[in-house]
Amino acid sequence: MEGILQVFLRPQFPGLLLTHVELSALAVALATLVALPVALAVRNSPLGTAIAVNAGNVGRAVPSLALLALALPFLGFGFAPSLVALTALAVPPILINATTGLREVSGEVVDAARGMGLSEAQILRDIQLPMAAPVVFAGVRTSAVQVVASATLATFIGGGGLGNLIVEGFQRGDEAILLAGAISVAALAVATEALFGALERALTPKGLRLARRRRTK
Amino acid sequence: MEERAIPRAAAGLLAALLAIALVACGNVGESGGSGPGAGEGGGPAITVGSKNFTEQYILGNMYALALEDAGFKVERRLNLGSEQIADRALQNGQIDLYPEYTGTALAAVLDYEGDPAQLDTPEQTYQRAKELYAGRDPADTMLRPAPFNNTYGIFVRREAAERYDLRTLEDLAEASPNLVFVSFSEFQGREDGFPNMKENYPALDFKDVEIVNSIGLRYQGVLQGEGDVGVGFTTDGQLASDRLVVLEDPKSIWPFYQPAPVVRTEVLEKNPKIREVLNEVSASLDVETMRRLNGRVDLQKEDPEDVAREYLEREGLIN
Numbered sequence: 001m002e003g004i005l006q007v008f009l010r011p012q013f014p015g016l017l018l019t020h021v022e023l024s025a026l027a028v029a030l031a032t033l034v035a036l037p038v039a040l041a042v043r044n045s046p047l048g049t050a051i052a053v054n055a056g057n058v059g060r061a062v063p064s065l066a067l068l069a070l071a072l073p074f075l076g077f078g079f080a081p082s083l084v085a086l087t088a089l090a091v092p093p094i095l096i097n098a099t100t101g102l103r104e105v106s107g108e109v110v111d112a113a114r115g116m117g118l119s120e121a122q123i124l125r126d127i128q129l130p131m132a133a134p135v136v137f138a139g140v141r142t143s144a145v146q147v148v149a150s151a152t153l154a155t156f157i158g159g160g161g162l163g164n165l166i167v168e169g170f171q172r173g174d175e176a177i178l179l180a181g182a183i184s185v186a187a188l189a190v191a192t193e194a195l196f197g198a199l200e201r202a203l204t205p206k207g208l209r210l211a212r213r214r215r216t217k
Numbered sequence: 218m219e220e221r222a223i224p225r226a227a228a229g230l231l232a233a234l235l236a237i238a239l240v241a242c243g244n245v246g247e248s249g250g251s252g253p254g255a256g257e258g259g260g261p262a263i264t265v266g267s268k269n270f271t272e273q274y275i276l277g278n279m280y281a282l283a284l285e286d287a288g289f290k291v292e293r294r295l296n297l298g299s300e301q302i303a304d305r306a307l308q309n310g311q312i313d314l315y316p317e318y319t320g321t322a323l324a325a326v327l328d329y330e331g332d333p334a335q336l337d338t339p340e341q342t343y344q345r346a347k348e349l350y351a352g353r354d355p356a357d358t359m360l361r362p363a364p365f366n367n368t369y370g371i372f373v374r375r376e377a378a379e380r381y382d383l384r385t386l387e388d389l390a391e392a393s394p395n396l397v398f399v400s401f402s403e404f405q406g407r408e409d410g411f412p413n414m415k416e417n418y419p420a421l422d423f424k425d426v427e428i429v430n431s432i433g434l435r436y437q438g439v440l441q442g443e444g445d446v447g448v449g450f451t452t453d454g455q456l457a458s459d460r461l462v463v464l465e466d467p468k469s470i471w472p473f474y475q476p477a478p479v480v481r482t483e484v485l486e487k488n489p490k491i492r493e494v495l496n497e498v499s500a501s502l503d504v505e506t507m508r509r510l511n512g513r514v515d516l517q518k519e520d521p522e523d524v525a526r527e528y529l530e531r532e533g534l535i536n
Contacts, residue, residue, distance in 0.1 A: 072437055
């Protein structure tokens with residue numbers, strides 16, 4: 001019987017870890033590329049915003065195993081179908097946060113800017129985006145942590161990753177293998193949260209950071 | 218927009234509630250209920266248990282229904298878990314009987330010193346398990362097993378079998394460099410899984426091995442040509458399809474796994490009719506039947522108890 005440590009020392013382990021990280025990172029990146037333009041497009045329309053947010057909520061409810069079964073005839077086994085399913089999972093938090101974040105930028109601020117003669121493009125670039133950034137970023141962060149935890153689904157369709165260990169441990173009734181997989185995923189999720197937390201602090205415009213600090217005094 | 222929004226929202230809500238209701242109704246659980254039995258027989262209830270997969274739910278329900286029809290009061294405690302859990306429940310008296318496989322009993326439950334795969338026939342496997350069960354304290358009786366073998370099944374699409382002339386695992390080994398094997402983590406990791414195959418058929422050298430941990434996607438993938446060879450269990454419902462061919466194992470590298478009721482001997486002695494009733498059920502089964510029944514539950518999502526009852530009624534084993 002292997003102990004947890006022996007599982008980490010298996011020659012296949014680094015590969016599983018790497019695949020898991022690759023899948024997660026790509027899924028979040030692709031999801032951002034999909035969700036952000038949509039959020040930008042609907043930012044000035046209440047109807048568009050409502051549709052986007054509701055689509056995001058519905059998207060959260062789609063069962064991933066069903067997605068995998070649908071993707072199989074087109075994408076086969078492996079990385080591609082896993083990525084598609086994960087990207088679908090990653091989009092909703094980003095879409096919802098980006099949409100509401102952009103909408104929440106105070107109408108008065110935008111009006112004042114228009115009054116000053118700024119163009120829509122300038123308003124977007126210099127006012128809406130920077131003010132929405134923290135909320136958007138929080139969406140990406142939530143999505144990333146969720147994706148790291150959910151990338152275990154790749155095991156069901158030959159995509160590899162840490163899910164392989166969890167399922168093997170479960171099927172064989174072997175706690176050590178199961179725990180090794182589960183602990184790895186949990187550690188990755190925590191590390192992702194920490195990484196994005198640091199990034200968020202770095203990217204929040206100085207003005208907002210100062211304003212927040214002042215408010216808490 | 219406002220005036221039409223309310224009826225539309227109500228319609229949406231109604232549709233959502235309907236959908237939830239349909240899902241809930243269709244979602245008949247895998248575990249049989251544990252209600253009191255319908256039998257009018259006097260005396261304490263016989264508690265029937267089972268392990269936690271489809272074939273076990275079907276067999277457990279068959280035993281329970283047959284006993285009820287014979288006049289016993291029956292309680293069901295199906296879906297207990299693995300053989301470790303089921304056996305513990307048996308020895309504690311929490312259940313009186315459950316279906317166990319002869320090979321599994323030797324490999325995982327009893328103190329069998331040898332290698333169950335070395336036993337030459339299903340009968341030998343059964344006799345060894347029966348002896349060891351009888352020698353326990355409290356003693357158990359393993360009744361006659363059903364005459365089918367639920368072991369690993371290596372399968373290919375019919376076209377591939379015809380193209381490469383595949384009938385046995387030996388043939389498969391020779392053709393393997395052209396073929397992609399779709400497996401799962403447990404099979405690759407267990408000594409008696411893939412390593413066992415490689416040891417006994419050394420020419421095995423697949424072009425690629427995909428680890429796909431969903432049994433449904435494995436079968437779907439092989440049927441759609443995403444992989445050429447798959448591994449499942451010989452009584453899987455998907456194998457009832459004539460599009461798939463199970464390869465023969467001339468070297469008999471795996472133990473025989475025939476399901477038999479394992480009963481607490483003291484319960485059997487108080488109720489000797491149990492033996493006759495359950496032996497009749499077991500004798501009626503074969504691998505094609507089991508595949509069909511498993512398929513109805515796994516693929517058509519029918520309830521295991523309904524499937525068991527219809528089978529017994531059609532065979533005239535219950536009224």
